[in-house]
Structures are given as structure tokens and as C-alpha cells.
Amino acid sequence: MQFTGKKGLILGVANDHSIAWAIAKQIMEQGGECGFTHLPDRADDERQRNRRRVSQLTDKYENAKFLVPMDAQNDDDVRSVFEHTAEQFGKIDFMLHSIAFADRDDLARDTVETSRAGFKLAMDVSVYTLIACTNAAKPIMNPGGSIATMTYFGGEKCVPGYNVMGICKAALDATVRYLAYDMGPQGVRVNALSAGPIRTLAGRAAGVEKMLTMYEHMAPMGRNVTHEEVGNTGAFLLSDASNGITGDILHVDGGYHAMGSPGRLLDQLQK
Numbered sequence: 001m002q003f004t005g006k007k008g009l010i011l012g013v014a015n016d017h018s019i020a021w022a023i024a025k026q027i028m029e030q031g032g033e034c035g036f037t038h039l040p041d042r043a044d045d046e047r048q049r050n051r052r053r054v055s056q057l058t059d060k061y062e063n064a065k066f067l068v069p070m071d072a073q074n075d076d077d078v079r080s081v082f083e084h085t086a087e088q089f090g091k092i093d094f095m096l097h098s099i100a101f102a103d104r105d106d107l108a109r110d111t112v113e114t115s116r117a118g119f120k121l122a123m124d125v126s127v128y129t130l131i132a133c134t135n136a137a138k139p140i141m142n143p144g145g146s147i148a149t150m151t152y153f154g155g156e157k158c159v160p161g162y163n164v165m166g167i168c169k170a171a172l173d174a175t176v177r178y179l180a181y182d183m184g185p186q187g188v189r190v191n192a193l194s195a196g197p198i199r200t201l202a203g204r205a206a207g208v209e210k211m212l213t214m215y216e217h218m219a220p221m222g223r224n225v226t227h228e229e230v231g232n233t234g235a236f237l238l239s240d241a242s243n244g245i246t247g248d249i250l251h252v253d254g255g256y257h258a259m260g261s262p263g264r265l266l267d268q269l270q271k
């Protein structure tokens with residue numbers, strides 16, 4: 001119960017497959033209280049589908065304390081989420097940023113053909129929002145607090161198909177290091193969790209299916225990672241158990257990132 005007495009924000013649950021939900025569940029099951037955001041619904045969407053998908057999950061948890069809309073590209077939305085958080089929780093101990101977006105057309109095109117508008121959109125949602133939310137969280141973070149974001153290996157090396165999102169993840173990884181420096185004097189840590197492929201909405205758009213097969217053959221562990229494994233490590237990074245770690249990227253990918261050759265996949269290619 002290492003989150004007993006701890007409160008924080010979870011940004012980026014879209015549905016029960018979301019990595020943010022896997023992490024939030026671990027935190028709440030270990031006693032933590034969480035506030036959630038959802039992507040705003042269009043006013044003419046009577047069914048308020050974005051909110052409903054998330055509330056179906058949070059309603060079942062007593063420790064899910066509130067659910068408010070936030071388009072992280074909108075400064076007023078960000079401000080109002082953090083005002084609401086301060087009203088509900090006072091100070092917070094953790095914040096998970098699990099947000100990314102790129103236009104499907106840009107993901108499908110070769111990187112060299114990325115549009116200017118698509119590049120700006122992907123960078124704004126997938127990178128700048130970590131800066132905006134960390135700055136908004138700064139006045140209400142307790143010393144000893146922890147911020148984590150979700151990254152992918154495609155920001156460290158070229159992973160064909162990941163394209164513009166790989167460039168965003170490289171920028172996100174650098175952002176983590178600079179924010180860790182800025183937040184350090186306040187006693188707040190900033191880290192990234194680099195997950196192997198996981199079936200989610202965003203994952204599907206980024207070509208997760210092909211990657212799952214590749215990881216199974218190439219990762220030292222010879223298998224893919226689970227939502228639960230990513231959830232465990234996300235909770236670890238947001239807890240006091242990781243209290244000497246900041247500015248880091250922790251891989252939960254069955255060891256795939258450690259490989260310098262196709263490994264056992266090579267045996268199959270040679271058959």
C-alpha cells in the first residue's frame with residue numbers, strides 16, 4: 001500500500017486498454033487517490049462518448065476522485081484542470097502524462113514527407129503538453145513528488161513506420177531531462193517509461209501489430225510485455241520506491257532495446 005495518503009493526476013485514459021489506466025489501477029489498488037481527465041466531447045455529441053468511456057472505469061473505484069475534460073492543446077483547459085485539482089486535493093504527489101497524437105496520414109507517409117502542420121500538431125500534443133502540464137503542476141507538487149511520461153524506443157533509434165512520432169519521442173526524452181533539472185530543486189522527479197508495443201488506440205495507429213511480432217522474435221525475453229507489467233513500473237516511477245531516479249528512461253520492453261542484432265530472428269531468416 002505504498003500510495004496510502006498520496007494524491008495525484010492521471011492524464012491520458014481513453015479506455016480500458018490505455019496504458020494510463022493500467023498504471024492508475026495499480027496506484028489506486030495501493031491506496032493512492034487519483035483525479036482523471038478525458039478528451040472533451042463535442043457539444044453536439046449527446047452521448048458524450050469520451051467521458052462515458054472513462055467514467056465507466058473510474059466509477060468503479062472509490063479512489064478515483066474526479067473526472068474532468070481537458071484538451072491539453074488548450075491553455076484554458078490545462079489551467080482549469082489544475083485549479084480543480086488544487087481545490088479537490090490541495091497539493092499532489094504524482095502526475096502521469098500519457099498523451100500523444102499524430103495525424104494518421106503523417107504516420108502513414110515516409111518521414112521525409114511529413115507535413116509542416118502535421119509535425120507541429122504531433123509535437124504540440126505529444127511533447128509540449130508535458131511542459132505545459134509540468135509547469136501547471138509545479139505550484140501544487142509536494143516535495144518528493146514524481147512526474148512520469150510515456151515514451152517509445154522509436155525516439156532513440158529509427159523504427160520504420162513510427163516516423164514523425166519517433167521524432168516526437170526523441171524530443172520528449174530530451175524534455176524529461178530538462179524538466180528533471182528544473183524540478184529537482186523542488187524535490188520533484190521527472191522520468192519516462194519506455195514501453196514495448198501494447199495494443200491500445202494510439203498503439204494501433206502507430207503500427208503496434210507488426211511490432212508485436214518483431215518483439216516476440218527479437219526481445220531477449222522472447223515475448224511481449226503486458227499492460228500489468230507496464231502498470232507496475234509506471235506505479236514504481238510515481239512512487240517513493242524510485243526516489244533516487246530522475247531524468248531517466250526506464251524500458252519495459254522485455255529487453256528489446258538492449259539488442260544490437262536481430263538475435264534469434266536471424267536464425268529464422270537464415271532457414
Ligand SMILES: NC(=O)c1ccc[n+]([C@@H]2O[C@H](COP(=O)([O-])OP(=O)(O)OC[C@H]3O[C@@H](n4cnc5c(N)ncnc54)[C@H](O)[C@@H]3O)[C@@H](O)[C@H]2O)c1
Nearest residue numbers: 012013014018019071072099100150197198200201202203
Ligand atoms: N501502445 C504502445 O505500444 C505504446 C508504447 C510506448 C509508448 N506509448 C505511449 O503511451 C502513451 C499513451 O498511449 P496508449 O498507448 O495508452 O494509447 P491511448 O490511445 O489509450 O492513450 C493516448 C491518450 O492521449 C490522449 N490525447 C490525445 N490527444 C490529446 C489532447 N489534445 N489532449 C489531451 N489528451 C489527448 C487520448 O485521449 C488518450 O487518452 C502515449 O504517449 C504513447 O505514445 C504507447
